[in-house]
Amino acid sequence: MSDVKKIKRGVDIKLVGEADKEFAPDKSVKTIAIKPVDFNGVRFKPVVKEGDEVKAGTPLLYHKDSEQVKFCSTVSGEVAQVVRGAKRRLLEIRVIADENIDYEDFGAADPNTLDREDIVEKMTASGCWPFLKQRPYNVVADPEKTPKAIFISGFDSAPLAPDMSLLMEGLEKEFQAGINALKKLTDGKIHLGLSARETPSPVLANAEGVTITKYDGPHPAGVVGVQIAQVDPINRGETVWTVNPEHVAIIGRLFLEGKFDARIRVAVTGSEVKDRKYHNTIIGAPVANFVKGNMTEGKNRIISGNVLTGTKLDDEGYLSIYERQITVIPEGDEPELFGWLLPKTDKFSISRTLPSWIQRKFGDKKYELDTNTHGERRAFVVSGEYEQVFPFDIYPVQLLKAVITQDIERMENLGIYEVVEEDMALCEVVCTSKMPVQSILREGLDMMRKELG
Template sequence: MSKLIKLKKGFDIKLAGKAKTEVKSFPSVKTFAIKPTDFVGMQRPKVLVKEGDTVKAGTPILYDKKMEKVQIVAPISGEVVEVKRGEKRKLLEIKILADEENTFVQFEKYSEADLQAASKEKLVDHMAQAGVWPQIIQRPFGIVANPDDNPKSIFITGFDTHPLAPDYGMLLKGQEQYFQAGIEILKKLTTGKVHLGLDGSKETPVVFAQTKGVEITKYTGSHPAGNVGVHIHHHDPINKGEMVWTVNPFGVAQIGKLFLNGVYDASKVIAITGSEVKDAVYTATYLGACVDSFVKGNLKNEHVRVVSGNVLTGEKINRDGYIGYYDHQISVIPEGDYYEFLGWMKPTAEKLSYHKALGLLSFLFPNKEYVLDSNTRGEERAFVQTGVFESVTPMDIFPVYLLKAIMAEDYDDMEELGIYEVIEEDLALCEFVDVSKHPVQELVRKGIELIQYS
């Protein structure tokens, strides 16, 4: 029987534009891209291809010189049309023009008996060379895991509570066999347990209901109840010198596909969301797809912000930009590049605020869905301690003191106040409710890097 944890802290940002439970086809995506910036901590990328090269799905195109064993591979077959660099020749994107028919590099297939008999070392080497290893993220620090490390446990979260987050039941429909195979492989990578976190307030998706060999914990509560960092904190907290690994359910299924089918399969279902799209639906594509095909002709107006991922933690991209390696949704909201004189003082039911003094009318309509833009309605100012950060963080840490320790570069206090337990997404809600308008997520990453490289 699964354990139930009821979280009382948090806040749901209810936006208009949630994807309908249907999968729709859009015009074929012509180009795909791998962005080294998606891999946090990658400082020395080595490109293995050049413009004009032809690749198959699974062809190595990139690796980090600090971890040469781990290959990042092409998501589809086609021609490398651009290796885009920025200032100081920083690698930004490797673009691939897709073939009409996708072809694959053929890797070794494993039967169920083969998986049971294979050693950890063999499984790890296969995953690293075939391109699925980057799906495994290390905590602390939120970086791609080192294959040579040994985590005390592995965590998978089977639901997402970010604004307009997709339903994993839709993303993984029909992939029960691959998800279970991925679980069997992950179990061999740790001496501890594989944990699966589920939403205790909703019916469990089929893909998770049939999963065996994992320890299931259910959570109820507002966002960030679906964050894997919250699950780790309440089930197996990280102390200095310890580490756990986390894997998104898509990554688990992708690992299973590699071993059962012998190919690197980057096909995925994503959600197209936001108040500014005409048709908020799910669609099937491949990792790294250009979003132009999904937004062209599908916008209610032209002055919008396109975000790869969710509006709290996602990345702003151009309309012809590419969806991030770890993202499963596109969010389109109104652009907020305007000034509103004393706008925060006007009582209205059209603005959502966590603070009752600033958004009283929004509390009268708890189930209302809002059309919010990217305007911050203020600039950075003195760091006011209000206690609100703690009220939206369902973890036994003190976010304000932690952030101040980061700003002061006090290493001892950072460690004592929980820097090993958080990454940007865990305190992203603090940035939303912060009346002082501080870049909380940037501060968290600064603190992580100070500790990581000290």
């Protein structure tokens, strides 16, 4: 029987706009983009130029500090554009997709018969390696290191999160093959977190070679960082890797079929989406495939990911590699008469200042929220609100102040190795000081990595 961990601190933000549990008709993907901004801690070197012909699995970029790690095209076709920004910063590599995808052949193999070096070589050459993220610092995993454990969160507790059973349906063989490969990369355990509140995906629940732990509690119970803190916290000098379930299946396809087959499923959610459904697509697909003609009129915010941690896009943007949903909500840039002074019931708050907390706590209230922060940045004070939604044994305000003052010793002592941006996303929501918590923490993580390695 699996262990059950109770998460007491946190909050579920119930929004209008959940996706119906059915799939929309498939749309062809005409272009894809690989975006360096998706990968923390990587210095890139392009290996293609405009007009080059590529296959799915052909390297587009490589990691300057670890040249064996390749970032590959998810389709076959022609390199359309190498997009650069200020100071020639690399922003995107776009590929015009063929109607039928042609794949590089990496050779099928049973991961149970391979040693660690063979697994690493196949994954780094094919483009599957960037799916593995390393903690501390939340960067692409270093193939030269051996993590003490690998963690997979098998459910998503974020607002409007997709149903993992639908995302993983029919992928039993692929997921198990991926687990078999991952087992060769660590001397420790493969930890799989499942929800104690809902029926888990059969694909995940029946997997072999994993240690299953169930989590009962509000968001961020489904965040992998919370699960690491509950089961095997990270100490100085230790390394843990994380990976999403859908990416484990792609790794499994690499070994079963010998190709980088980056097909995924995403949920299109949000109050401003007309037809909210699941879509079969591919990593790097254009957002227009999901939202063009499918949004209400007015100013909308398109987000690659969920409303807490996703990335703002325009309607010509591309799906980020680590995301499994697209969310569209109102922009919320209109001035608000009297602000919080009016006792409205349609505002989300963990405070009892607004009467809506009664509906949230004791009812099934769903909110139609926008991106308005309802106030400007102000003095950063200890209010006790962070601790209500932050289930770590860490002083969050003190940690952020240590980052702001660039006090590396205090950051280390206050537990920066244990957290990444998504772990503190709810702190940003409830912050009365309106602090950009996630970007502050990212600056601290980058600073620690630069100074201490």
